[in-house]
Amino acid sequence: xxxxxxxxxxxxxxxxxxxxxxxxxxxxxxxxxxxxxxxxxxxxxxxxxxxxxxxxxxxxxxxxxxxxxxxxxxxxxxxxxxxxxxxxxxxxxxxxxxxxxxxxxxxxxxxxxxxxxxxxxxxxxxxxxxxxxxxxxxxxxxxxxxxxxxxxxxxxxxxxxxxxxxxxxxxxxxxxxxxxxxxxxxx
Amino acid sequence: xxxxxxxxxxxxxxxxxxxxxxxxxxxxxxxxxxxxxxxxxxxxxxxxxxxxxxxxxxxxxxxxxxxxxxxxxxxxxxxxxxxxxxxxxxxxxxxxxxxxxxxxxxxxxxxxxxxxxxxxxxxxxxxxxxxxxxxxxxxxxxxxxxxxxxxxxxxxxxxxxxxxxxxxxxxxxxxxxxxxxxxxxxxxxxxxxxxxxxxxxxxxxxxxxxxxxxxxxxxxxxxxxxxxxxxxxxxxxxxxxxxxxxxxxxxxxxxxxxxxxxxxxxxxxxxxxxxxxxxxxxxxxxxxxxxxxxxxxxxxxxxxxxxxxxxxxxxxxxxxxxxxxxxx
Amino acid sequence: xxxxxxxxxxxxxxxxxxxxxxxxxxxxxxxxxxxxxxxxxxxxxxxxxxxxxxxxxxxxxxxxxxxxxxxxxxxxxxxxxxxxxxxxxxxxxxxxxxxxxxxxxxxxxxxxxxxxxxxxxxxxxxxxxxxxxxxxxxxxxxxxxxxxxxxxxxxxxxxxxxxxxxxxxxxxxxxxxxxxxxxxxxxxxxxxxxxxxxxxxxxxxxxxxxxxxxxxxxxxxxxxxxxxxxxxxxxxxxxxxxxxxxxxxxxxxxxxxxxxxxxxxxxxxxxxxxxxxxxxxxxxxxxxxxxxxxxxxxxxxxxxxxxxxxxxxxxxxxxxxxxxxxxxxxxxxxxxxxxxxxxxxxxxxxxxxxxxxxxxxxxxxxxxxxxxxxxxxxxxxxxxxxxxxxxxxxxxxxxxxxxxxxxxxxxxxxxxxxxxxxxxxxxxxxxxxx
Ligand code: NA
Ligand code: NA
Numbered sequence: 001x002x003x004x005x006x007x008x009x010x011x012x013x014x015x016x017x018x019x020x021x022x023x024x025x026x027x028x029x030x031x032x033x034x035x036x037x038x039x040x041x042x043x044x045x046x047x048x049x050x051x052x053x054x055x056x057x058x059x060x061x062x063x064x065x066x067x068x069x070x071x072x073x074x075x076x077x078x079x080x081x082x083x084x085x086x087x088x089x090x091x092x093x094x095x096x097x098x099x100x101x102x103x104x105x106x107x108x109x110x111x112x113x114x115x116x117x118x119x120x121x122x123x124x125x126x127x128x129x130x131x132x133x134x135x136x137x138x139x140x141x142x143x144x145x146x147x148x149x150x151x152x153x154x155x156x157x158x159x160x161x162x163x164x165x166x167x168x169x170x171x172x173x174x175x176x177x178x179x180x181x182x183x184x185x186x187x
Numbered sequence: 188x189x190x191x192x193x194x195x196x197x198x199x200x201x202x203x204x205x206x207x208x209x210x211x212x213x214x215x216x217x218x219x220x221x222x223x224x225x226x227x228x229x230x231x232x233x234x235x236x237x238x239x240x241x242x243x244x245x246x247x248x249x250x251x252x253x254x255x256x257x258x259x260x261x262x263x264x265x266x267x268x269x270x271x272x273x274x275x276x277x278x279x280x281x282x283x284x285x286x287x288x289x290x291x292x293x294x295x296x297x298x299x300x301x302x303x304x305x306x307x308x309x310x311x312x313x314x315x316x317x318x319x320x321x322x323x324x325x326x327x328x329x330x331x332x333x334x335x336x337x338x339x340x341x342x343x344x345x346x347x348x349x350x351x352x353x354x355x356x357x358x359x360x361x362x363x364x365x366x367x368x369x370x371x372x373x374x375x376x377x378x379x380x381x382x383x384x385x386x387x388x389x390x391x392x393x394x395x396x397x398x399x400x401x402x403x404x405x406x407x408x409x410x411x412x413x414x415x416x417x418x419x420x421x422x423x424x425x426x427x428x429x430x431x432x433x434x435x436x437x438x439x440x441x442x443x444x445x446x447x448x449x450x451x452x453x454x455x456x457x458x459x460x461x462x463x464x465x466x467x468x469x470x471x472x473x474x475x476x477x478x479x480x481x482x483x484x485x486x487x488x489x490x491x492x493x494x495x496x497x498x499x500x501x502x503x504x505x506x507x508x509x510x511x512x513x514x515x
Numbered sequence: 516x517x518x519x520x521x522x523x524x525x526x527x528x529x530x531x532x533x534x535x536x537x538x539x540x541x542x543x544x545x546x547x548x549x550x551x552x553x554x555x556x557x558x559x560x561x562x563x564x565x566x567x568x569x570x571x572x573x574x575x576x577x578x579x580x581x582x583x584x585x586x587x588x589x590x591x592x593x594x595x596x597x598x599x600x601x602x603x604x605x606x607x608x609x610x611x612x613x614x615x616x617x618x619x620x621x622x623x624x625x626x627x628x629x630x631x632x633x634x635x636x637x638x639x640x641x642x643x644x645x646x647x648x649x650x651x652x653x654x655x656x657x658x659x660x661x662x663x664x665x666x667x668x669x670x671x672x673x674x675x676x677x678x679x680x681x682x683x684x685x686x687x688x689x690x691x692x693x694x695x696x697x698x699x700x701x702x703x704x705x706x707x708x709x710x711x712x713x714x715x716x717x718x719x720x721x722x723x724x725x726x727x728x729x730x731x732x733x734x735x736x737x738x739x740x741x742x743x744x745x746x747x748x749x750x751x752x753x754x755x756x757x758x759x760x761x762x763x764x765x766x767x768x769x770x771x772x773x774x775x776x777x778x779x780x781x782x783x784x785x786x787x788x789x790x791x792x793x794x795x796x797x798x799x800x801x802x803x804x805x806x807x808x809x810x811x812x813x814x815x816x817x818x819x820x821x822x823x824x825x826x827x828x829x830x831x832x833x834x835x836x837x838x839x840x841x842x843x844x845x846x847x848x849x850x851x852x853x854x855x856x857x858x859x860x861x862x863x864x865x866x867x868x869x870x871x872x873x874x875x876x877x878x879x880x881x882x883x884x885x886x887x888x889x890x891x892x893x894x895x896x897x898x899x900x901x902x903x904x905x906x907x908x909x910x911x912x913x914x915x916x917x918x919x920x921x922x923x924x925x926x927x928x929x930x931x932x933x934x935x936x937x938x939x940x941x942x943x944x945x946x947x948x949x
Contacts, residue, residue: 055766081572133565147274149367259562
C-alpha cells in the first residue's frame with residue numbers, strides 16, 4: 001500500500017506527496033496518543049479495584065467495629081471522577097461511545113469519511129475548550145482554597161488530574177479527524 | 188458585560204429578568220418565604236424593571252456547584268450553604284464555631300449579616316461576588332435515629348452528619364465520627380445506618396422529610412450554619428445605579444437576612460410540632476452534661492483562632508464581636 | 516427569538532448531530548454549550564464546560580454504576596454463564612421448546628447480577644444459540660428467545676438504566692431497583708408462556724429433546740446457580756432490607772463476585788484485568804452521556820420548555836391516560852430509531868415533570884420507560900439486541916431475526932398495558948422497604 005503511494009509520487013502531482021507526508025506524521029502521533037490513553041486506562045482499572053475494597057471496608061468497619069472509614073464518601077466521588085476522565089480516551093479509541101450510524105451508513109464511503117473528519121474536528125475543538133475550561137475551573141477552586149469536607153484534601157489537585165485525562169481524550173479526536181481526512185484525500 | 192453601552196438607555200424602559208437558582212425543592216421555606224418575597228419586592232420597587240425568576244431543584248446546578256455557578260454566571264443569583272465550599276469562607280465561618288448559637292434563626296441571621304457589614308476581612312471572602320444577604324439557621328441540635336443522646340457519654344462513637352468543617356471538628360472533639368454528606372443524601376444515609384444522625388437544625392426534619400426516621404432530638408444550641416444569597420457581579424451591574432440603590436436600601440443585608448432567618452424559625456415551629464406528634468422525643472441536656480460538650484469543643488475555637496493568626500487576621504477581635512452581637 | 520424557540524432549535528440541532536454519527540454524549544454536551552451560551556453569555560457557556568464535566572463525574576451516588584457492572588463482569592468473564600444455562604437446561608430442557616424456555620430462565624438469573632441488557636444478550640447469544648442449533652431449533656425462534664431474555668437484564672435488578680433514570684430524575688435509586696423485581700419475574704414467566712404457545716402452534720420450530728437429565732444430574736447442576744443467587748441476595752437484598760446504600764451494595768456485590776470467582780479458581784489474572792477494563796469502558800460510555808445530559812439539561816431549563824409544557828398540558832382538559840398513551844407512542848417511535856440511553860437523556864427533562872404533574876408515580880414510570888426501551892432494542896431499523904445477536908449468527912438475514920421477535924414485542928406491549936392498569940405490580944414491593 002505504502003509502496004504504491006511511493007510509486008505514484010514520482011509520476012503524479014505533489015498532492016500525493018503531501019498525503020504520504022501526512023501519513024508519516026499521523027502514524028507516530030496516533031501511537032503516542034493511544035499509549036497515553038492506555039496508560040491512563042490502566043490507572044483507572046487500579047482505582048476501580050481499590051474502590052471496591054474501600055466501599056467494602058467502610059461497610060464492614062461500620063457494622064462490625066462501629067468505625068467507618070473517614071472520608072469514604074468524598075473519596076468515592078473523587079475516585080469516580082478520576083476513573084471517568086482517565087478512561088474517556090481509551091473508550092473513544094475502542095469506539096465505545098454511543099454513535100448512531102444507520103443514516104450515515106447509507107452514504108458513499110468518501111462522504112462518510114469527510115463527514116467524520118469534520119465532526120471529529122468539531123469535537124476536538126469542543127474538548128480543547130473543555131480542557132482549557134477545566135484549567136480555569138482548577139484556578140478558581142485553587143484561589144478559593146476549596147477543600148474536601150472530611151479529609152480537607154485540596155480539590156484543585158483532583159481537577160488537575162482530570163485535565164490530564166481530558167487532554168488525552170481531546171487528542172483522540174484530532175487523530176480521528178486526521179485519519180478520516182486522510183481517507184478522503186487518498187485514492 | 189457583553190451588551191454594554193447601547194443597552195443603558197434600554198434598561199430604563201426594558202425590564203431585566205435575572206435567574207436565581209437554588210438546590211432545594213420549590214416548596215422549601217427559603218424559596219417561599221425569602222427568595223420569592225424578595226423577587227416580588229424588587230419587582231414592585233423598580234416598577235417591573237428588575238425581576239428575579241427562581242429556578243428551584245438544582246435545575247441550574249447542584250449544591251456543590253452553586254457558588255461556582257454564580258461566579259461564572261449561569262445563575263445570575265443563587266442560594267447556597269457555606270459548608271459546601273469548605274475552605275472558601277474561613278473568617279466568616281466564625282459563626283459556625285461551637286456554642287455560638289444562642290438565639291433564634293432570625294437573631295443569628297442578623298449577626299451573620301452584621302459580621303459581614305463590619306469586617307473587611309470577611310467582605311474580602313466574597314470579593315468575586317455581590318453578596319445580597321447572608322443568614323443563619325435556627326440553632327442546631329443532635330438529631331438521631333435509634334440512639335438517644337441524654338448525656339455526653341451517649342454521643343461518643345456516633346456517626347453524625349456534619350454541615351461544615353467547623354461542626355465536623357466539634358463532632359470529632361466529642362469522640363463521635365463526622366460524615367459530610369450533601370443534604371439530599373441525609374434521608375438515605377440515616378435509613379441505611381450510614382449515619383446515626385446529624386448535627387442539624389430542627390427545621391431540617393421537615394425540609395428533608397425525616398419525621399418518620401428520627402427518634403430523638405437533643406437540644407443544646409450546639410452551633411449554626413451560614414447561608415449566602417449572592418449575585419454575579421456583572422449581572423448586578425446590569426441594574427441601573429438608581430435601581431441598585433433602591434434595592435440596596437430597602438432589601439439587601441439585614442432586612443432580607445432577618446426574613447430568611449425567620450423563615451427557618453417558622454419551619455422549625457412546624458417541624459417541632461410534627462415531630463412531637465409523630466412521637467419523636469425532644470431531650471434537653473442537664474447543665475452539667477452540656478458543659479462537658481462545651482469544654483470538649485474548646486479546642487475547635489482555639490484551632491480557628493490559630494488558623495486566623497496564620498492568615499494574618501485578628502481572630503480574637505472577630506470572635507469577641509460575634510459573642511457581643513449574639514448577647515445583644 | 517424567545518428562549519423556547521432557541522430550545523426547540525437546540526433539540527433539532529441535537530437530533531441532526533446524533534443522526535450524523537456524532538457521539539450522543541458529546542452531541543448533548545455541544546448543544547448544551549451552544550444553547551447556554553446563546554441564552555446567557557459565551558463566558559457562561561465556556562465555564563460550564565469545565566464545571567459540569569467535573570461536577571457530574573464527582574458524584575458518590577453514581578459510583579454504584581461501575582461497581583454493579585463490575586459485579587456482573589466477574590461472573591460472566593469466568594464462564595459461569597454457560598454453567599448457569601446448562602443447569603437451567605437440566606431442569607426444564609426436556610419440555611417442548613425447553614431449550615428456549617431454559618434460555619429465558621437463565622437470562623432472568625443472569626439478569627440478577629448483570630446491570631445491562633447488552634451484556635445479558637451477548638453472553639446468552641454465544642452460549643445458547645449454538646446449543647439450540649444443535650437440536651435443530653429454527654433460528655428465527657432461538658434468536659427471538661435470546662432477544663426476549665436479554666431484555667430482562669435491565670428490568671430485574673441491578674439495572675444500569677434504572678440507575679440512570681434515578682440520576683436524571685432524582686428518584687431514589689434503591690426503590691427503583693426493587694421496583695423492577697416483580698415485573699421482571701412476571702415478564703420472565705410471560706416469555707416462557709409465549710414460547711410454549713409458539714411451540715404448540717408450530718411444533719416444527721423446536722424439536723423435542725430426547726435425553727432427560729437424572730435427578731442426580733439435576734441437583735449437582737445447581738452448584739453453578741447458587742453463586743448467582745447468593746450475590747443477588749446479598750447485594751439487592753441488602754438494599755431491600757436497608758442494610759446498605761445502592762453504592763455500597765454495588766461494592767459488596769463486586770467484591771463478593773471477586774472472591775467467589777477467585778476461591779472457586781475461576782478468576783484468572785487475565786479475567787480480572789478484562790473485567791475491570793470492560794466495566795470501566797461501559798461506565799465511561801454512560802458517563803460521557805451523563806456529562807452531556809447535565810449541560811443539556813441546564814440549557815433546557817434556561818429555555819423554559821419543560822415549564823412551558825407542564826403548564827400547557829396541565830391546563831388541558833384531557834384524561835392523563837390519553838396523554839400517557841401519546842407519550843408512550845412517541846417513545847415507541849423514538850425506540851425504533853434511537854438508542855435507549857439517548858432517548859432517556861433527551862426526553863426525561865421534559866417528560867418526567869410532565870408525568871409527575873399529571874399525577875403518575877415517578878418510580879412506576881421508571882419501570883414503564885424500561886419496558887418501552889426494551890421494545891426499542893427489538894424494533895428496526897435500530898434494534899440493538901437484534902444487532903448483537905446477528906453478530907453471533909452470521910448465516911441468518913437480520914430481517915428474519917426482526918420478524919422472529921414480533922411475538923416478544925406483542926408480549927411486552929401487552930404487559931406494559933397491564934402495568935399501566937395495575938401500577939401496584941411495580942410500586943407494591945418498593946413501598947415495603949423499611
Ligand atoms: Na439486571
Ligand atoms: Na429500535
